[in-house]
Amino acid sequence: MAAEIHSRPQSSRPVLLSKIEGHQDAVTAALLIPKEDGVITASEDRTIRVWLKRDSGQYWPSIYHTMASPCSAMAYHHDSRRIFVGQDNGAVMEFHVSEDFNKMNFIKTYPAHQNRVTAIIFSLATEWVISTGHDKCVSWMCTRSGNMLGRHFSTSWTSCLQYDFDTQYAFVGDCSGQISLLKLEQSSCSVITTLKGHEGSVACLWWDPIQRLLFSGASDNSVIMWDIGGRKGRTLLLQGHHDRVQSLCYLQLTRQLVSCSSDGGIAVWNMDVSREEAPQWLESDSCQKCEQPFFWNIKQMWDTKTLGLRQWESPRNDTDTWLTLEQHEGQRCSPPRRG
Template identity: 20%
Template sequence: MSSSFFIKSKGNPKATKKGKDTSAVKRKADGDASGKNKIRAKKSSKYNEEISSDSEVESPALPKKRQAKEEIEFEETPQEKKLRLAKLYLDQLKEEEERKAEGESFETDHIAGRLQEEVLEQKGKLQRLIAKDLMPPDVSEIRVLRGHKLAITCLAVTPDDRCIFSAAKDCSIIKWDIESGKKLHTIHGGRKGTEDRHVGHTAHILCMSLSSDGKYLATGDMNKLIMIWEAETCKHLYKFTGHKGPVSGLSFRKGTHDLYSASHDRSVKVWNVDENAYVETLFGHQDAITGLDSLSRERCVTAGGRDGTVRVWKIAEESQLVFHGHEGSIDCVQLINEEHMITGADDGSVSLWSVNKKKPLSTVKQAHGCHGDAGMEQPHWVASVAALQNSDTVASGSHNSQVNVWKCGQNFRRLELLFSVPVSGFINSLKFSSSGQFLVAGVGQEHRLGRWWRLKEAKNGIYIIPLKRKPSNAEEDKHPE
């Protein structure tokens, strides 16, 4: 068996060969005075085929310096090879780490942005500027769902914006599929006196709230009762008793199953739905409470009706903040964020508040106009308000056949009317969807809290109002019309 070897010298190394070795690489030596071909064998994985030394085109002559360089490269020792491979491996690792670092940097920036939003949200200072892009919807785009026999008094939108729960003076509760407009479940109301054998309400339902995870639905009625339902199946779970007057406000604390309730008995109660337990009662209002709301903090806000106050209840501190501003009965309240809220009253005004100031930051009087004969004009009562959480957009409803959508000016210093949406009847309840894609109005022929008068031309129903956005500059370029 033949073998190949190298003879090293100071000049160009020359190899001798015994026998025939097909793995050797043959090249024509440069500057060979005798003209004879010297064959040089090179062991390299880079060359695994035989190249003829006679082929001048395929294997041009190499300069001596380059020859020497190649010779040294091919004479790589095992240790040198290990070192070279280790360097390659380290370079690859470095590249991978750099790519990973870039990705992590992007992700970190994204997370940092989200964390900053959450901090602002907790502080009550987050204000997403949405109002500037909103446009009034076409009347033809407003959808109406009908199913209740009497005036709708309250409603709730599921966190995923797929379903609506509505309740009415007919004591019934309906769960709707928003996309199809079909009824998913109906909990029928019972007659007065059938409380013991009827699963459900037997008196006008005045308020409802859905937990932020969509698990529980709570409803309150004129008969002083609070009912707890499994939101997915509408199965009845619990009945809370304890209020001595109609239950007029309900709100789950965001991120928990703690429930706050308000009543015409002037008290606020705290419940733990998971434990099916009563926690405590809070006193302070001097008249029937007409509305209640809460967010993530362990506190809630209430509208005190004719006592003319709005109160912020700090549950943990066992204290309350009292606010004055409206001239009439304050009938509705909603939190915009943890430190700002919107209220409406039967004096026709809508007010914007900060929990750090005892007086409203801004008030719009006669927000929905007036009615009656000249000289005897009365403002349209504001029956409902809604806020798109952590934004600059709020809405109000009355019985002047319009829902008003408002912009909160910078730092919540003023209210500016964006547009009005025609809706006939008493707007007893308003809710924005979580995404801000639509506004839902619960409409009735009568006011939710009484029967002062009736609008015969109105129809009891749920109005789904799309919130259209102005096209971006790119879209405007595409659609100049």
């Protein structure tokens, strides 16, 4: 349960400061308590724990609560000290934490979903709790009455959620690789647009309301930045992870994006650096930049004497063809996607 505390790093590279141990299964959420030396965690081991830093410099659980079902998602609102926990059985439970963070009282249960809850957001202004789940729907409920206000169903599992509190727009990622922009009303919902760009299921989203940028991470090992506020459809593709991206956090003060992948990799992206915009995917048999045919376009390869490369020039080595394919498939020449 104790945490190792190290001195703060002097270099620009990330350095481990502390490590909290104690859960018996995967940790599904870990949230810092603002203005406190504390962390709230939820886990598949069915427990919610509040960890406070003691005089010894170690973190110990001041609250240990066991749920009826594995905890799959969590949201915390610091001003009202309310915790919302989504569970594997589809329910969302609300708790209130005492001022000293040593006691947690149950408030109510929301029948949000028919399957695992994947994300939760609480809006104090509207008194809504918004959630997504593996039942392919987005739900929003009134925290005053506990009643369901509305639901929007997707064609696949909804996996992640972000919300703009000023406009009541919700960004919903799903397992098909799409991101839906929804306008939530008191009892209705309208689809504004759908963002398409990922080749795998969208695992995480992060919305920056100041610059109006949306970041998405997916199982295709990539991160995409969507310039929503620019209104020009500008996107940036960030590649560097070797496994699926599962968590994102944008630091507004330093303009840095932190992304984590399932292989334990952590990447820090400097978003002030000028980057080339990601090309739009188009249906074509040739590269958009170099105009060379792709390997499935046999006729044009034959006509332009580029079939296999080896038949028309002396090969440098046995990897010539693979280098060409890798060049296109790696998007160095901005290739279109084959349907």
